[in-house]
Amino acid sequence: MTGPIPIECASSAEDFSALLDGELEPAREAELRAHLGGCARCQAKLASLARVDVLLAGLPVIEANADLYARLRARIDASEADAAAPRVAPRRAPRRRAWGLPAAAAAAAAALALYLALPRPRVEIAAPPEPRIAKAPQPRDVPALEPPPATAPAAPTAPAPTQVAEQRAAAPAPPAPEPARDPEFDALPAADLAAGMDLDTAKDLPVIANLELLERLVALEEDRG
Amino acid sequence: MLAFCDGDAAAFETLFRRWAGPLLRYLERMLGEAGAAEELVQEAFLRVHRARASYRPEARFSSWLYRIGTNLALNELRRPARRAPHASVDGAEGEGVALPAAEEPGSDELVDARRGVRALDRALRELPERQRAALWLVAVEGHSYAEVAGSLEISEPAVKALVHRARTSLAAKLEAQDANGPRKEAS
Numbered sequence: 001m002t003g004p005i006p007i008e009c010a011s012s013a014e015d016f017s018a019l020l021d022g023e024l025e026p027a028r029e030a031e032l033r034a035h036l037g038g039c040a041r042c043q044a045k046l047a048s049l050a051r052v053d054v055l056l057a058g059l060p061v062i063e064a065n066a067d068l069y070a071r072l073r074a075r076i077d078a079s080e081a082d083a084a085a086p087r088v089a090p091r092r093a094p095r096r097r098a099w100g101l102p103a104a105a106a107a108a109a110a111a112l113a114l115y116l117a118l119p120r121p122r123v124e125i126a127a128p129p130e131p132r133i134a135k136a137p138q139p140r141d142v143p144a145l146e147p148p149p150a151t152a153p154a155a156p157t158a159p160a161p162t163q164v165a166e167q168r169a170a171a172p173a174p175p176a177p178e179p180a181r182d183p184e185f186d187a188l189p190a191a192d193l194a195a196g197m198d199l200d201t202a203k204d205l206p207v208i209a210n211l212e213l214l215e216r217l218v219a220l221e222e223d224r225g
Numbered sequence: 226m227l228a229f230c231d232g233d234a235a236a237f238e239t240l241f242r243r244w245a246g247p248l249l250r251y252l253e254r255m256l257g258e259a260g261a262a263e264e265l266v267q268e269a270f271l272r273v274h275r276a277r278a279s280y281r282p283e284a285r286f287s288s289w290l291y292r293i294g295t296n297l298a299l300n301e302l303r304r305p306a307r308r309a310p311h312a313s314v315d316g317a318e319g320e321g322v323a324l325p326a327a328e329e330p331g332s333d334e335l336v337d338a339r340r341g342v343r344a345l346d347r348a349l350r351e352l353p354e355r356q357r358a359a360l361w362l363v364a365v366e367g368h369s370y371a372e373v374a375g376s377l378e379i380s381e382p383a384v385k386a387l388v389h390r391a392r393t394s395l396a397a398k399l400e401a402q403d404a405n406g407p408r409k410e411a412s
Contacts, residue, residue, distance in 0.1 A: 017389035022361050023370050048396040053364040055345050057398070062250045066261065069241050076274050107346045 009035075009042055016046050020053060237277075241270055244287060248294050251361055255298040256352055258267045265301065274357035288368060292376040295358055302354050348398040352391050359384055 015032055018024045036042050116201065245266055252262035257336040272293050273280075281290060349357060355377055362376065363384075370384040376383065 014385055014389040017392050018385055049392045052392050052395045056365050059342060061246055062253055064245045064249050068245060068263060072270050075271055
């Protein structure tokens with residue numbers, strides 16, 4: 001080797017790989033090749049690196065299993081069928097109307113039954129309870145429990161529950177705005193509301209169409225009391 | 226490829242037949258496990274099929290496919306359960322590698338070849354995963370540094386450095402193996 005060494009061997013290491021990979025700029029490649037022509041050490045290094053490529057390329061090709069495409073096709077078909085199917089939102093619990101909650105309905109029914117069944121505080125305990133079923137106010141009469149007009153005569157003594165109910169039924173009902181009604185509510189037999197309901201049954205019934213109504217009942221009675 | 230992008234199922238099958246084997250060989254070398262590599266080949270082609278509308282004709286299909294495969298392999302290798310050393314390819318029977326059938330079990334050449342394949346596989350697998358991927362894609366699959374940079378999401382100079390380090394490391398191991406004596410001693 002007699003000519004000048006244009007490239008320092010130590011600085012060209014990565015370029016040996018790049019030369020094998022065809023990634024060197026033409027000018028740099030020409031420069032490196034010129035160096036290799038006169039440097040046995042770099043020639044050996046390049047040959048050592050090139051051997052790796054030769055051995056890697058000689059690694060056996062792995063044959064895919066014969067059914068690999070069939071399995072892939074099945075996955076694709078399943079994926080496309082899934083995508084084509086109408087999007088069904090995750091099944092959510094149906095939006096319940098307030099009265100539709102079984103537990104709430106049962107609790108409300110129980111509360112109403114209790115409200116109707118228990119004697120009023122002013123009722124004498126000795127007074128025999130009237131058959132509540134027959135005398136219970138009809139659900140559609142509930143609005144009649146609005147405060148009676150100021151002219152309505154007050155009961156001189158504590159009336160029996162039935163009397164209260166009769167008075168309430170007879171009291172002229174002011175045209176108070178009624179809460180929104182539900183036809184199912186209106187269709188309910190009064191007895192179911194008044195007679196202490198079977199809660200197992202009641203939970204499936206839209207018994208209390210409007211819990212606000214029950215609250216109003218209670219509030220009115222408290223006011224009267 | 227363009228026919229496949231238009232929904233041609235036969236064109237897709239043609240692409241699969243052309244590329245499934247090479248991709249499987251690459252992924253097997255990356256993962257060291259034939260079953261897992263097959264799963265990733267399926268997954269890669271499934272993603273290709275789903276994303277065919279986004280394929281850009283200016284990119285080589287193989288570059289796109291190997292980029293998907295590389296990402297899947299690197300993700301798989303990062304799974305905690307995968308951190309354990311790979312065993313199948315390095316196993317005594319070379320379970321993960323479809324070596325030529327030993328028609329002549331006593332053949333020195335064949336035994337030597339099998340041992341050489343295992344040694345190279347072992348050395349390859351000992352490389353850091355990015356070095357392994359970069360070297361394979363460049364040296365075996367013929368990808369450019371730019372393509373590998375895209376697959377590994379690194380710069381081209383970084384690819385150049387990875388490839389060179391991987392080559393140098395493998396070359397050193399092969400030389401050490403050569404220095405350890407004749408390979409036919411156990412035949």
